[in-house]
Amino acid sequence: MGEQIEKQGYSFGTFKGVYTPSVLTIFGVIMYLRFGWVLGNVGLAGTLLIVTIATSITFLTGLSISAMATNMKVGGGGAYYIIARSLGLEAGAAIGLPLFFARAIGIAFYIAGFTEALLSIMNPLASLGIEPALAAKIISAGTLLLLTVLVYFSADLALKIQFGIFAAITVSLISFFMGNPSSEALAIPLDAVIPPKAGFWVVFAVFFPAVTGIEAGLGLSGDLKDPSKSLPIGTLLAIATGYVVYMVMPVFLNAKIPDSSLLLVDPNIMATISRWAPLVVAGVFAASLSSAMGSLLGAPRTLQALAVDRVIPRFIGRGFGKDKADPRIATAFSFVVALAAVWLGNLNLIAPILSMFFLLSYGLLNLSAGLEGLIESPSWRPKFKIHYGVSLLGAALCFAAMLMIDAGATLISIFVTALVYYLVKRRRLNAHWADMRYGILTQLVRFAIHHLSRLKPDERTWKPNILALSGSPKSRWHLVEMAHALTQHSSALTVASILPVEDWSAEKVQSMESSMHDYLEKREVDAMVKIFPSPDMLTGAKSLVRAYGYGPLVPNTILLGDTENRSSFIEFAELIQLVYRTRRNLIMLRESDVTVDEDADRKADAIADEIHVWWGGNKANIGLILTLAYQIQKSPVWQQSKLVIKTIVDSEDELEPARERMETFIEEQRIPAEAKVLIKSMPSFYEIIRQSSANAGLIFMGMRPPGEEETIEAYSDYYGKLMDATKQMPPLALALAAEDIEFRQVIGISGRN
Numbered sequence: 001m002g003e004q005i006e007k008q009g010y011s012f013g014t015f016k017g018v019y020t021p022s023v024l025t026i027f028g029v030i031m032y033l034r035f036g037w038v039l040g041n042v043g044l045a046g047t048l049l050i051v052t053i054a055t056s057i058t059f060l061t062g063l064s065i066s067a068m069a070t071n072m073k074v075g076g077g078g079a080y081y082i083i084a085r086s087l088g089l090e091a092g093a094a095i096g097l098p099l100f101f102a103r104a105i106g107i108a109f110y111i112a113g114f115t116e117a118l119l120s121i122m123n124p125l126a127s128l129g130i131e132p133a134l135a136a137k138i139i140s141a142g143t144l145l146l147l148t149v150l151v152y153f154s155a156d157l158a159l160k161i162q163f164g165i166f167a168a169i170t171v172s173l174i175s176f177f178m179g180n181p182s183s184e185a186l187a188i189p190l191d192a193v194i195p196p197k198a199g200f201w202v203v204f205a206v207f208f209p210a211v212t213g214i215e216a217g218l219g220l221s222g223d224l225k226d227p228s229k230s231l232p233i234g235t236l237l238a239i240a241t242g243y244v245v246y247m248v249m250p251v252f253l254n255a256k257i258p259d260s261s262l263l264l265v266d267p268n269i270m271a272t273i274s275r276w277a278p279l280v281v282a283g284v285f286a287a288s289l290s291s292a293m294g295s296l297l298g299a300p301r302t303l304q305a306l307a308v309d310r311v312i313p314r315f316i317g318r319g320f321g322k323d324k325a326d327p328r329i330a331t332a333f334s335f336v337v338a339l340a341a342v343w344l345g346n347l348n349l350i351a352p353i354l355s356m357f358f359l360l361s362y363g364l365l366n367l368s369a370g371l372e373g374l375i376e377s378p379s380w381r382p383k384f385k386i387h388y389g390v391s392l393l394g395a396a397l398c399f400a401a402m403l404m405i406d407a408g409a410t411l412i413s414i415f416v417t418a419l420v421y422y423l424v425k426r427r428r429l430n431a432h433w434a435d436m437r438y439g440i441l442t443q444l445v446r447f448a449i450h451h452l453s454r455l456k457p458d459e460r461t462w463k464p465n466i467l468a469l470s471g472s473p474k475s476r477w478h479l480v481e482m483a484h485a486l487t488q489h490s491s492a493l494t495v496a497s498i499l500p501v502e503d504w505s506a507e508k509v510q511s512m513e514s515s516m517h518d519y520l521e522k523r524e525v526d527a528m529v530k531i532f533p534s535p536d537m538l539t540g541a542k543s544l545v546r547a548y549g550y551g552p553l554v555p556n557t558i559l560l561g562d563t564e565n566r567s568s569f570i571e572f573a574e575l576i577q578l579v580y581r582t583r584r585n586l587i588m589l590r591e592s593d594v595t596v597d598e599d600a601d602r603k604a605d606a607i608a609d610e611i612h613v614w615w616g617g618n619k620a621n622i623g624l625i626l627t628l629a630y631q632i633q634k635s636p637v638w639q640q641s642k643l644v645i646k647t648i649v650d651s652e653d654e655l656e657p658a659r660e661r662m663e664t665f666i667e668e669q670r671i672p673a674e675a676k677v678l679i680k681s682m683p684s685f686y687e688i689i690r691q692s693s694a695n696a697g698l699i700f701m702g703m704r705p706p707g708e709e710e711t712i713e714a715y716s717d718y719y720g721k722l723m724d725a726t727k728q729m730p731p732l733a734l735a736l737a738a739e740d741i742e743f744r745q746v747i748g749i750s751g752r753n
Contacts, residue, residue: 011225012159018217018224018234020162021294025213026242027169028291029113030206031249032284033267038207039250040263041197047250050204051211055243057401058211060394061362062239063386064369065218066232071372071382074231076222077305078215078298079361084309086368089431093311094421095361096302098413102357103215103299104334107144107292108341114288115140120268121281140342147289148335151296152328153321158293165290172283173245177252178275185272186258192265205405208355211242215358216294222301223325232384296338300330310429356402356413363398366391368436375439449551457556459745463491464585464631467548467555468527469541471497473519476561482589482733483559484525485635486628493527494548494555495520498540504533538571542578556739557585564723573716577706579738585624586703586736593728609640612696613673614689615647615662621702623743625735629700630671641697643673648680648688655679686725696730703736 012018039047068074068082075081079099084092115136118124125135151158188194198206214235224230253263256273263269271280304327307317320328372380373388402410464486470479473495480495487493495516499509509531516529530548534540545558558579563572579586613629615622626645632638645666649658655677662675682688693699703722706715726732737743 012220012223012230013225014230014234016159016163017220018230019238020166021159021216021220021290021297022213022234022238023241024162024166024169024287024290025216025294026211026238027173027245027287028210028213029110029117029284029288030210031246032270032280032287033113033116034206035210035246035249036253036263036269037267038203039253040260041203042200043260044250044254046200046203048247050200050207051243051246051250053397053401054204054208054211055239055246057359057362057394057397058214059236059239059243060390060397061365062214062232062235063384064366064391064394065214065235066384067369067382067386067391068365068372069221069231070228070384071380074221074224074227075305076301076308078218078221078302079365080302080305081221083361083364083368084431084435085433086372086436087364088435088437089309089311089429090421090424091364092309093306093424094417095364096306096311097420098357098416099361100299100302100306100334101337102361103295103302104337105341106209106295107147107299107334107338108140109209110288110292110295111140111143111147111338111342112136114143114285114292116267117281117284117288137343141339143289144292144335144338144342147293147296148331151293151300152331153326156322158297162290162293165286168279168286169283169290172270172274172280172286175274175276175279175283176249176270179256179273180275181256181273183258186256186262188259188262188265194261194264197264201404201406204401205355208401208405209358210246211239212358212362213238213242213291213294215361216291216298218298220297220301222305228383296331296334299334299337300327303327303330303333309431311424355405356409359398359402359405360413360417363395363402366394366398370395371440372436375436375443377436377439449553452552455552457739457741459742462556462627462741462743463487464557464628465492465553465555466557466559466587467494467496467544467584469496469498469544469558469560471537473516478591478731479559479561479589480520480525480527481637482587482632484527485632485637486559486587487526488631488635489526492553492555493525494530495525495527496530496532496544496548498537498544499531499533501533501535509533538568538575541575545575545578545582545584555584556741557587559587559589562588562590562723562734566720569716569720570712573706573712573719576703576719576736577712577715580705580736581738583738583740585739586734587628588703588734588736590726590729590732590734592730592732609638610642610644610696611638611698611700612693613643613645613700614693614702615645616702620737620743621735623745624737625700625702626671627743628733628735632698633672638698643671644676644696645671645673646676646678646692648678648685650680652679684725690729693730699730699732701726701732701734703734705736705738 038050042050065082068086072082072085077084077096080092080096083095118139119132119136123130123132123135125138130138150161217234217238218231221227221231253269253273257263257269266272268280268284271277271284274280303312304317304319306312307314307330316329316333317327318324318329320326369386370388370391373386373391402413466483466487468479468483470476470483473480483493483495497512497516499512512531513529516531520527520529530544532540532544534543541560549555560575563569576586576588611629611632613622613625629643633641633643645662647658647662649655659675659677662677665671666673666675678688678692680688689699689701704718722734726734
């Protein structure tokens with residue numbers, strides 16, 4: 001349906017559909033009523049610099065538009081369409097909606113120029129006793145209504161009228177350059193109040209809308225016969241024409257005006273200087289009305305494109321008339337916005353508002369073309385080729401100009417754009433086209449990985465990058481929950497499941513990955529999913545440990561559950577040995593098998609939110625354990641828990657020194673924990689742990705690493721004894737540090753601790 005609407009419309013050529021509306025908007029109200037003011041404020045050199053900077057931004061944007069227009073079929077909506085198809089629907093909507101309002105407000109801007117010029121000659125409502133301020137608003141509203149009626153019924157008729165307007169502007173410029181006024185005509189009135197001069201960037205903000213005429217042609221992109229040909233030629237010709245005229249005019253004015261103060265008090269300086277003043281007045285009327293008409297043609301089509309893409313209600317984009325090309329409902333919306341803006345009626349007040357949104361849209365157009373060239377995907381094959389650096393320079397100039405004009409207004413415009421982006425993102429609209437976001441992210445990842453490969457992991461920036469061998473999250477949710485608590489959106493997590501090889505197919509893997517993604521997203525678990533075909537679970541787990549990852553981005557920590565199937569102890573011990581020898585840390589999470597009776601409920605409720613860390617003899621393990629315990633406390637599930645660090649000493653004489661060492665360590669390392677030292681009162685350490693931590697919410701303990709010469713049978717025997725010794729305990733996380741990282745330094749343990 002969307003594609004059908006995009007194909008509807010007129011079939012305008014380059015001159016009628018792009019060059020004419022663009023150049024008429026460039027030679028608009030600012031040229032006639034504000035260009036002399038620009039020269040009076042910043043002088044000849046400043047004016048030429050402003051024209052050059054503004055035109056450079058527009059020219060670079062024109063080059064970017066030309067490249068993108070020759071690489072895609074440009075539909076209706078102009079800048080919105082290009083940005084949405086390049087940076088995504090959300091980014092397109094984020095600039096499309098503000099751009100619509102900027103163009104709709106621009107209608108009021110140009111009509112205000114027409115009204116100002118008219119009232120400088122006469123007040124047609126004076127006979128009715130209406131004061132000039134109110135008369136300006138009434139005349140502007142009436143003019144807006146007449147133009148809207150014209151555009152409402154036929155864009156083709158509106159553009160035909162612009163040929164006559166083009167002729168009127170040409171004649172007015174000829175009259176201007178033929179002017180040779182007398183010294184009396186150039187005298188400053190005795191009662192004139194000369195205002196203070198404005199700053200460079202204030203003047204730039206007022207002037208910049210004069211060179212944004214390319215939006216007029218771009219806005220009609222959906223009504224062009226051949227956009228890929230018409231947009232580059234028409235846009236660049238219009239920019240070149242405007243630059244030549246705007247560079248010559250201030251030189252001519254500067255030569256003719258003896259006192260620059262006149263430029264600050266006479267807004268009709270072009271008429272004052274010209275050979276035949278009525279021709280310039282006619283040019284002012286024609287230029288302001290044609291510019292307003294150009295915005296009235298462009299703004300509704302931006303709104304129509306937004307409706308076609310379902311960003312706003314679709315009925316707004318409905319077409320009427322010949323080939324259903326006239327967006328009359330969208331035109332009515334534009335009329336309402338413009339009518340509201342008419343009551344502002346001040347050119348100097350409206351111009352900077354327009355500048356911000358035009359600069360932002362130009363910046364994103366340049367950014368889109370620059371990123372396309374930087375990514376260098378095979379689909380980027382524009383007939384009009386430019387280096388990506390040219391487009392990125394254009395984007396940088398746009399954003400720099402915004403900040404120089406008004407940093408506060410820049411932040412507001414960025415905030416508005418970001419807010420629209422967020423609101424559209426929340427709606428999760430499905431675009432029917434592919435954009436380049438995947439390519440951008442791929443390029444960033446490639447850049448990061450290449451630079452990351454030259455660095456080594458260090459203690460200062462260490463975080464757990466976890467591969468959770470959980471299988472189906474539904475069946476072993478406690479493993480996913482633990483992994484998520486440890487990573488918490490700040491480090492990487494992969495949830496992996498082994499698929500029996502006899503059931504393997506590409507479609508089944510894709511379906512399982514999609515199902516697991518949806519399941520995890522609903523539970524707000526930010527994780528990647530890996531489905532790995534293998535003959536059996538342990539073989540698949542070993543393969544994942546060996547091979548999973550890309551370049552330097554490999555899991556540094558493996559999280560898995562325990563097994564009590566004694567026939568699998570050898571293979572499970574081999575898996576632990578493999579994890580250790582590939583220098584991955586291991587967390588083996590064991591679910592609680594304790595049956596809590598009713599008498600223990602009250603005590604359990606009191607301390608079930610405690611995390612108990614048992615400090616044994618392995619310093620590498622305790623560094624990892626304390627890091628993990630601290631990390632898990634940052635998760636919402638455990639952030640109210642209390643961390644208790646426990647250790648066991650052989651005699652009462654060792655009790656106080658051990659407690660003091662632990663309390664000093666906790667204070668020095670800023671760990672929110674409590675220290676507890678127990679005296680060995682039973683032959684088995686595990687029995688002491690079982691009793692002391694009977695009602696803890698989670699226990700952390702260390703595991704012994706496999707010895708270099710130790711047989712797998714011997715380590716399997718150790719694993720079996722460990723499973724027997726840790727029965728009837730609360731949830732237990734057994735940790736084994738193997739990574740080439742000094743975990744004691746991560747948490748701040750010195751050699752003396």
